[in-house]
Amino acid sequence: MNTIRILIKREFQAFFDSLIAYIMLVLFLGISGFFTWLFGADVFMVGQASLRAFFSIAYWTLFFFIPALTMRLLAEEIRSGTVELLLTKAVTDREVVIGKFLSTFILILVALLFTLPYVITISSIGNMDLGAVISGYLGLLLMSGAYISVGLWASSITKNQIVAYMTALFIGLFFHLLFGLLSTSFTGFAGQMFSYLSMQTHFESITRGVLDSGDLVYFLSIIILGLFLTETTLSKRKLSN
Amino acid sequence: MDIRIENLTKKYGGQRAVDDISFEVKTGEILGFLGPNGAGKTTTVRMITNFILPNEGTITIGGKDMRNFPDEIKRHIGYLPENNPLYHDMPVIDYLEFVGGLQGIPKEHIQSRVVEMIRVTGLNAEKHKKIGELSKGYKQRVGLAQALIHDPEILILDEPTSGLDPNQIVEIRKLIRELGREKTVILSTHILPEVEATCDRILIINRGKIVADGTSENLRKQATGKEILNIRIEDGDPNDIIKALRDLPSVSQAGFLDRHQDRFEVHSASDSHSAKDIFNLCVTNHWTLTEMIPFETKLEDIFRELTTH
Numbered sequence: 001m002n003t004i005r006i007l008i009k010r011e012f013q014a015f016f017d018s019l020i021a022y023i024m025l026v027l028f029l030g031i032s033g034f035f036t037w038l039f040g041a042d043v044f045m046v047g048q049a050s051l052r053a054f055f056s057i058a059y060w061t062l063f064f065f066i067p068a069l070t071m072r073l074l075a076e077e078i079r080s081g082t083v084e085l086l087l088t089k090a091v092t093d094r095e096v097v098i099g100k101f102l103s104t105f106i107l108i109l110v111a112l113l114f115t116l117p118y119v120i121t122i123s124s125i126g127n128m129d130l131g132a133v134i135s136g137y138l139g140l141l142l143m144s145g146a147y148i149s150v151g152l153w154a155s156s157i158t159k160n161q162i163v164a165y166m167t168a169l170f171i172g173l174f175f176h177l178l179f180g181l182l183s184t185s186f187t188g189f190a191g192q193m194f195s196y197l198s199m200q201t202h203f204e205s206i207t208r209g210v211l212d213s214g215d216l217v218y219f220l221s222i223i224i225l226g227l228f229l230t231e232t233t234l235s236k237r238k239l240s241n
Numbered sequence: 242m243d244i245r246i247e248n249l250t251k252k253y254g255g256q257r258a259v260d261d262i263s264f265e266v267k268t269g270e271i272l273g274f275l276g277p278n279g280a281g282k283t284t285t286v287r288m289i290t291n292f293i294l295p296n297e298g299t300i301t302i303g304g305k306d307m308r309n310f311p312d313e314i315k316r317h318i319g320y321l322p323e324n325n326p327l328y329h330d331m332p333v334i335d336y337l338e339f340v341g342g343l344q345g346i347p348k349e350h351i352q353s354r355v356v357e358m359i360r361v362t363g364l365n366a367e368k369h370k371k372i373g374e375l376s377k378g379y380k381q382r383v384g385l386a387q388a389l390i391h392d393p394e395i396l397i398l399d400e401p402t403s404g405l406d407p408n409q410i411v412e413i414r415k416l417i418r419e420l421g422r423e424k425t426v427i428l429s430t431h432i433l434p435e436v437e438a439t440c441d442r443i444l445i446i447n448r449g450k451i452v453a454d455g456t457s458e459n460l461r462k463q464a465t466g467k468e469i470l471n472i473r474i475e476d477g478d479p480n481d482i483i484k485a486l487r488d489l490p491s492v493s494q495a496g497f498l499d500r501h502q503d504r505f506e507v508h509s510a511s512d513s514h515s516a517k518d519i520f521n522l523c524v525t526n527h528w529t530l531t532e533m534i535p536f537e538t539k540l541e542d543i544f545r546e547l548t549t550h
Contacts (some may be wrong), residue, residue: 006342010331017330081326085387088290089343090316238294 003091007099008106015069015107024065028111032057036118049126054118055136055207062108062144063176067168069107070151071161073100074230079159083234093234097227101145101152108144112137132209139206142219143199147172149226156233175199175222242303242317242394242425243267244289249298251284258284260449261298266442268394271421273440274429277548281449282429283323286397289427290320302395316345319393321401323429325384329373333364333383336372337390344391358386361416363409377404385413389420396426402435414439433540443540447548460543468509470516473532474523475503485522491515504532 015021035057036042042053077083086096122128147168154167176199183194183201195201202215244266251259259281266272276282287293289300291311300307302314328336337358341351359368362382367375372383381404388396401417402410417426417439428440436443437457445453445460453460474482479497486495486505491513498504509515516533523530 003343006339010339013335014328014330080329081322081324082328084287084292084322085320085326088292088315088318088320088322089340090312090345091343092312238292 003095004099004102007091007096008103011073011100011103012106015103018072020069020072021107024069024107025111025114028058028061028065029114031061032115033118043122043125049122049128051118051122051128051133051136052207054115055140058112058115058140059143059203062140063147063172064169066104066108066144066147067151067154067165067172069104070148070155070168071164072155073104073152074155074234075158075161075164078156079161087234093231097152097230097234101148101223101227104148104152105141105145108148109141112140129209132207135209135211136207138211139203142206142216143203146175146199146219146222146226149223149230150175153226153230153233156230244395244425244427245299245301246285246289247299247301249285249288249295249300251281251288251293252296257449259288259295262446262449262451263298264444264451264454266425266427268425269422270442271417271426271428271440273436273443274427274446275431275433275436275443275544276446278431280446280548282446283399285446286320286323286399286427286429290318290397291315316391317394319388319391319396321384321388321398323399325381325400325403327372327380327383327387330371332371333359333368333375336383337386340387341390344393346391354390354392358390361389362386363412378406378409381405382409385416394424396420396424397429398426399429400431401428402430402432410435433544437540445544445547452547453543457540460540468514469536470507470509470519471498471504471532471534471536472507472519472530473504475529475531477503477526477528479503481526482528485526486519489515489518489522491518506536 015024032054036051036054037044040053043050046053074083077086087093119128119133123130150171151164151168154171155161155164157167158164175197179194180198180200183191183198186194196218202218205212206215246265247263249259249262250257262281262285264272274282274286284293288295289302289307291307291314294308303317305314307314331339334355337355338351341354342348346354359365362385364379364382364386367379372380375383381401385398385401388398396417398417402413405413414435417428420426421439421441428436430436441456443453443455443457443460444451482503483495483497483505486492486507491510492507492515493510494508496506498506507515507519516535519533520530522528
C-alpha cells in the first residue's frame with residue numbers, strides 16, 4: 001500500500017512538472033465553463049437550476065483529454081528504458097499499474113473539484129436537485145476511470161505516445177459513440193447488446209439520478225479488464241522480450 | 242547473500258541468448274562479467290534482477306528461489322541498468338527519495354540515506370537540478386546513488402564508469418572495491434583494465450556460454466600454460482649461455498630474442514619457476530644478468546582468444 005502511495009505521488013508530480021496537468025486543467029475548465037455558461041444550450045438558455053449542460057459537455061471533453069494524460073504513463077517509460085529501473089525495484093507489476101491508474105484518476109478528481117463553484121453558483125440561483133448533481137459527478141468519475149484504464153493499456157503496448165493516444169481514442173470512440181449508433185440500427189439481441197456496450201446509455205442513466213448496479217458493473221468491468229490487460233502486457237516482457 | 246545460477250537458459254525466438262550457464266558468486270566477492278556485445282551479458286543480468294524470466298534454470302539468491310520470492314529478493318538488489326535510464330524530469334533529491342521509498346527504506350531514514358548517497362557520489366552541487374540537466378558523468382553518479390541507496394547486499398552494475406572522467410573512474414572503482422568487501426557485486430563491463438583493477442574473479446561469456454571463469458592470474462596461466470621470461474645476460478658467449486639455459490631442469494625452452502644484444506626468451510617448464518635458477522647460473526659463470534622481465538599475456542589477448550571463434 002505504501003509502495004502504491006509513493007508511485008502515485010511521483011506520477012502526480014510528473015503531471016504538474018511537465019505542465020500537462022496545468023494545460024489539461026485550464027482547457028477542461030475553459031471549455032466546460034464556456035459551454036455551461038456562455039454558449040449553446042447553456043444554463044440560462046435551459047432556464048433550469050441544473051448542471052445537465054455541464055455534465056454533457058464534460059462527457060466529451062474528458063473523452064478527449066484522458067488519452068492525452070494516459071498516453072505518456074507507460075509508453076514513455078518503455079521508450080526511455082526507465083521501465084527496467086522501475087520494475088527491478090521492490091515493486092510488483094500490479095502495483096505499478098494501480099499507481100499509474102490512481103494518479104491519473106486523482107488528477108481528474110482535482111479537475112472536477114475545480115468545477116464545484118458551478119454547483120454553488122447554480123444552487124444559489126434556484127432549486128437544484130442535489131441528488132442528480134452527485135450522481136452526475138459519479139457518472140463522470142466512473143467514465144473517467146474506464147477511459148484511464150483503456151488509455152493505460154494503450155500506453156503499455158507501444159513506446160510511441162502518439163500511437164498510445166490514437167489507440168486509446170479509437171477504442172474509446174466505440175464505447176463513446178459507435179456502439180450507441182449501432183444499437184439504433186440493429187434490433188433484437190444485437191441492438192440490446194450494442195445498447196448495453198454503449199457508454200452513453202449507462203452515463204445517462206446515472207446522470208438522471210438512477211443508480212443501477214448494472215451500470216456500476218459496466219464501468220467497473222471496463223476498469224478492471226483494462227488494468228488486467230495492462231498488467232498482462234507488462235508481465236509478458238518477462239517471457240518474450 | 243550469495244548468488245547461485247544453475248543451468249540458466251533464455252531463448253529469443255529459436256536462438257539461445259543465454260545457453261545453459263551456471264555459476265556462483267559468494268558474499269564479499271566482486272565478479273567481473275565480461276563478453277563481447279550480444280554475448281548474453283545484459284540478458285543474464287536482467288534475469289538476475291527479475292526483469293525477464295529464464296526459460297530454464299534457477300536463480301537462487303540468499304538461499305531463496307527467484308521464481309518464488311521475487312519481491313523479497315528484489316529488495317536486496319541494487320541495480321544500475323545498461324545505458325543508465327533515469328527520469329529526466331525529476332530533481333536529483335526527489336528521485337533518490339522516490340527510489341528509497343520504493344526499496345522499502347523506512348520513512349524516517351530516507352532523508353539521511355539520501356544525504357549520505359549525495360555525499361558518497363559527490364552530487365552535492367547538483368542535488369537540486371533536474372536529472373535531465375546533468376552531464377553524463379553526473380547522471381552516471383545518480384544511477385549509482387539510486388542503486389546504492391538502500392544499502393543492498395547485492396550490487397549489479399552494468400557499465401558503471403561509462404561517461405566518467407579519469408578521476409571519477411578511480412573514485413568509483415575505489416568505491417566499488419570498498420563495497421565489495423561485504424557485498425556481492427556483479428560488474429558487467431567492456432573495459433578490461435577496470436575488471437583487473439576491481440574484480441576478484443572474472444567470468445567471460447561468449448554466444449551465451451561461459452568460456453572462462455577464474456582470477457585474472459588463473460586466466461593468464463590457462464592461456465599461456467607456463468611462465469615466460471625475457472632476459473638479458475652480458476659478459477658471456479651467447480652460444481654458451483643458451484646451452485647452459487637449455488640444460489636447466491626448470492627450463493623447457495630457450496631461444497634468442499636478439500643475438501647481438503644477448504637477449505633471450507626462456508619458457509619455464511610447466512608448474513615451475515626458472516628465475517632463481519637463471520640467476521644462480523649467471524652467478525656461477527660470472528655472467529651479468531642485466532634484465533629479467535616476466536612476459537605477461539594481456540587480458541585483452543585472452544579475451545580475444547576466447548571470444549573470436
